[in-house]
Amino acid sequence: MSATSPDIPEARPSRLQALFTFLLRAVLPVYQRRWVLLPALTGVMMMAMLVGAVLAAPREVVEGDVQRLMYLHVPSATIGTYFSFLITAVASAIFLMSRDIRWDAVARAAATVGVLFTIFTLATGAIWGKPIWGVYWSWDARLTSTLVLLLIYTAYLLARSVAGPNDEQAARYTAIFALVGFLDIPLIHFSVDWWRTLHPQRIIFNTRPAVPNEMLFVLLVAFLAITFLMLWLIALRSDSEQLAQRTDRMRMYLDQRGNN
């Protein structure tokens, strides 16, 4: 009788696993070079956005030059705010499932950047609104729900900063808070459809955008610039938060060792 075991056929990876492996292989080399790629790409695209917005884009006939604020306001709102808080929500969900505290650092980093971009969105919107509407602020649905979003994630950051960077219980509670807070984003996005607002209807994210191609091209450059800026800021903050977690663990270890 032969001692060798029969050949067991290798389990074929599922489509999802294959896709995950493919994505990981594609993203990992880019991620490892993030400190070279992100600042360079951000710098180039931000300059291109500035030149495009101020010089290259055509002047809007009705609103005049102030309409050029659209190239800052719209990407800050959609990419900077929505995607940063999406990353916060996803990282919070992964933290709740895996209990890996590093995901809490990613969530906090994305929330910080999201709050920054929400402030930019509200500020540029108010400055744009003054010559067009005659007021800086109006309590309409879009503006108010965006302000509520800012308050939600500011409260999240405040609550999280009270506890230490490795406090798992605080991280768990704030992760749930971040996930619930994300529900405000669909409300913001569809507020202009559901309620009558001073804020204009969506003109970009439609099947047929209501702006000329020259403006759309500059807007695309602005979207890319804000995307790279957001990713760079999140990467910077996330790494610094993870470093803070490691130093905190090291300090606790040395304190315990000193006490013993």
Place this chain on the structure above:
Amino acid sequence: MEENALEFLFAGFAVFWAGLFIYLVLLQIRLRDIQQEVATLEERLTESENTDTSYGEAISTSESTADSTTPNELSKRDTTTNASSRDA
């Protein structure tokens, strides 16, 4: 509606760039604090390791001294014990 409104355009871009600059400065300050914390921890770790080394050396020295004296003491003790038991 105000015509042109270039000052508003300038104000909008200024707010964005100033905010970004302030955020980066704050981030730099935070990173510097963490670097200082790392340096302090490194010092503490080095001190702790030095203390452990001197403590370890002291322990090994006392053990070696004990090892060198113990057999003689034991033999003396044995001799005394045997003599006293014989006397008895």
